[in-house]
Amino acid sequence: MTITPVPSQPTVEPTSPEEPYLKLEGGYPLRGEVPISGAKNSALAIMAGALLTMDGCRISNVPDLADIRMMSEILDAVGVRVTPVGPNTLDIDARFLSVHRAPYELVNRLRASFFILGPILARLGMARIHLPGGCAIGARPVDLHVRGLAALGAEVHIEHGVVEARARKLRGARIYLDYPSVGATETIMMAATLAEGETVIENAAQEPEVADLANFCRSMGACIRGAGTKTIVICGVPRLHSTEYQVIPDRVEAGTLLAAAAITRSILSLSPVIPDHMGAVIAKLREMGALIDIVGPNRIEIRPGGTLRAVDIETQPFPGFPTDMQAQFMAMLTLCEGTSIISETVFENRLMHVPELNRLGADIRVRSGHAIVRGVLRLSGAPVVASDLRASAALVIAGLASHGTTRIAGLHHLDRGYESLEVKLQQVGARIERVVPNVPTGSLVAQSL
Numbered sequence: 001m002t003i004t005p006v007p008s009q010p011t012v013e014p015t016s017p018e019e020p021y022l023k024l025e026g027g028y029p030l031r032g033e034v035p036i037s038g039a040k041n042s043a044l045a046i047m048a049g050a051l052l053t054m055d056g057c058r059i060s061n062v063p064d065l066a067d068i069r070m071m072s073e074i075l076d077a078v079g080v081r082v083t084p085v086g087p088n089t090l091d092i093d094a095r096f097l098s099v100h101r102a103p104y105e106l107v108n109r110l111r112a113s114f115f116i117l118g119p120i121l122a123r124l125g126m127a128r129i130h131l132p133g134g135c136a137i138g139a140r141p142v143d144l145h146v147r148g149l150a151a152l153g154a155e156v157h158i159e160h161g162v163v164e165a166r167a168r169k170l171r172g173a174r175i176y177l178d179y180p181s182v183g184a185t186e187t188i189m190m191a192a193t194l195a196e197g198e199t200v201i202e203n204a205a206q207e208p209e210v211a212d213l214a215n216f217c218r219s220m221g222a223c224i225r226g227a228g229t230k231t232i233v234i235c236g237v238p239r240l241h242s243t244e245y246q247v248i249p250d251r252v253e254a255g256t257l258l259a260a261a262a263i264t265r266s267i268l269s270l271s272p273v274i275p276d277h278m279g280a281v282i283a284k285l286r287e288m289g290a291l292i293d294i295v296g297p298n299r300i301e302i303r304p305g306g307t308l309r310a311v312d313i314e315t316q317p318f319p320g321f322p323t324d325m326q327a328q329f330m331a332m333l334t335l336c337e338g339t340s341i342i343s344e345t346v347f348e349n350r351l352m353h354v355p356e357l358n359r360l361g362a363d364i365r366v367r368s369g370h371a372i373v374r375g376v377l378r379l380s381g382a383p384v385v386a387s388d389l390r391a392s393a394a395l396v397i398a399g400l401a402s403h404g405t406t407r408i409a410g411l412h413h414l415d416r417g418y419e420s421l422e423v424k425l426q427q428v429g430a431r432i433e434r435v436v437p438n439v440p441t442g443s444l445v446a447q448s449l
Contacts, residue, residue: 018437021409022422025431026381026402030266032428036254036273037063037419038088038247041112042212045186046247047071048115049213050092051080051123052193053220055242060089062247063419066412070110074102078120094123101128114142114183118191121154121165128164144177144184151175152188152195172197172236180205180317185232186213192234193222201232207318208277212248219243249298251277252324253418256393258282258302259328260425262290263335263401265304268428272298280321284329287311288336310338310375315346327353327394333373334362335401342371353391356384360398360406378403386410389417396421400430 038061048071050057062068072082072090078101081093100120107113107130120127131142146163150156152175154167172195177184185205190213192199204210206228214227220240226232254273261268262285275282275294282292282300291305310333315323323346333340334357344350351371354364359382363374381404386392392414399406408414411434414421422432 019409020411020434020436021407022396022399022411022414023433023435024381024396024399024402024406024408026379026399026404026406028400028429028431029264030261030268030400030425030428030430033269033271034257034424034428036249036257036270037061039063039209039212039250039252040065040067040417041182041207041252042209043068043247044071044112045115045209045213046216046245047075047082047090047092048112048119049190049216051075051078051094051097051116051119052190052217052222053240053242054095054097055240056091056093056095057220057242058085058089058091058244059216060086060244060246061249062088062090063250064088065417065419066415067110067112067417070106071112074106074110074113074116077102077106078116097123100124100126102130104130114145115187115190117145117163117165118149118187121149121167122170122191122194125168126164126166128162131158131161131163142183144179144181145187148175148177148184148188148201149191152191152199170195170236172199172234174200174202176202177204179203180230182207182210185210189214189224189227189232189234190217192236193217193224193240194238195234195236197236199234199236201234202230204230204232205317206230208248208251208274216243216245219245248277249273251281252322252390253421254278254300255281255322255325256328256397256418256421257424258285258290258292258300259325259332260397260400261302262288262304262308263332263397266428267301267303269295269299269301271300273300274298275300279319281325284311284313284321288332308332308336310336310340310373312341312343314343317346323350324390326350327390328397330354330364330371330373331357331362331394331398334360334364334376334379334398336373336375338375340373340375342373344369344371350388350390352387353394356387356391356395357398359384360395360402362398380404381406383407383409386413389413393418393421396425396432400425400432
């Protein structure tokens with residue numbers, strides 16, 4: 001398939017006339033190098049992990065995202081000082097951690113705020129954290145977190161929407177997780193670093209972000225082995241010390257950009273990346289017909305091959321295909337030759353982007369948690385609205401390959417997890433800009449590219 005630019009369609013207002021939106025002119029190939037930001041999911045957990053020490057920590061390669069700013073507010077609310085000291089670098093000083101609870105109005109806006117439960121309990125002997133707010137893509141129960149802390153000797157109660165945990169001293173235990181939850185693995189691992197004795201987490205999550213958090217804790221003096229495997233062993237220590245640490249690159253951002261290159265038949269080079277973290281994504285892209293070269297230890301290049309072919313995808317915990325890449329691949333598969341079946345096994349509501357992709361001309365049907373994607377010859381630009389973080393990225397990908405103009409509203413989702421995505425795409429040839437309604441496009445306030 002060859003994408004040919006066509007004249008813009010008549011303008012259509014987004015859902016709300018006051019809401020910023022992205023305006024994309026589809027059909028332009030991309031070419032060049034794109035820098036990959038630090039991993040959001042690592043950075044949020046590491047920021048919580050910094051509460052484990054009374055000494056200061058310096059964390060670099062922290063992406064500038066709405067979620068990061070919200071976590072900074074939550075840490076500030078419990079007495080922790082978070083200071084930006086340079087581009088993508090934060091100093092976190094938790095010596096004055098004294099508040100064992102965070103305000104509901106903050107916790108309710110960021111699910112990752114629940115990560116502070118384990119560190120505060122380990123430091124202060126008590127923590128009271130509101131249950132995090134609902135999640136658009138599906139339920140994320142905290143029962144595994146709670147049972148894990150209880151196994152370490154904490155008394156845990158949930159009442160009136162608040163989790164309260166108390167423990168004079170946490171003690172090591174053998175803990176089996178019914179499901180390899182990333183959040184539960186990280187919560188238990190952080191609490192266990194200051195517990196007495198040895199803790200063994202079985203059926204632990206193997207995601208790279210878990211290993212990154214473990215490496216951060218080790219840099220503070222924690223004794224952790226096995227992170228990144230199904231069994232993690234933590235030997236508690238009396239205290240942790242100051243450290244400087246760099247967050248790993250964001251494998252989901254890198255995968256999103258690979259998908260953008262594949263659908264537009266473009267040539268892109270991405271760095272820094274860790275190819276081992278992207279095995280399932282790279283394998284599926286190659287199965288589809290994209291040509292991918294791993295150039296050295298931290299660079300990936302993608303270029304077009306033959307006609308893109310349909311593939312089947314089933315989301316799984318790492319090292320399986322990531323649920324955080326399902327929406328982006330669905331966007332890509334809309335223009336592939338043949339029929340694909342996508343099975344979402346992690347989050348029950350993570351197919352809400354289907355109607356919006358269909359608005360662009362895709363042919364997708366949902367049956368019992370499976371999406372049947374029939375490839376079409378072309379997509380056409382239209383006004384669409386993002387339903388969640390990864391859905392917003394999927395709409396950007398589809399818009400890049402659509403004929404005409406696509407307008408994407410709901411950018412608060414995109415801003416939670418992608419640092420300056422439209423800027424990075426514009427620098428490699430995309431016709432994309434962020435528009436603030438009622439402000440002239442050419443003005444500084446419009447954030448036009």
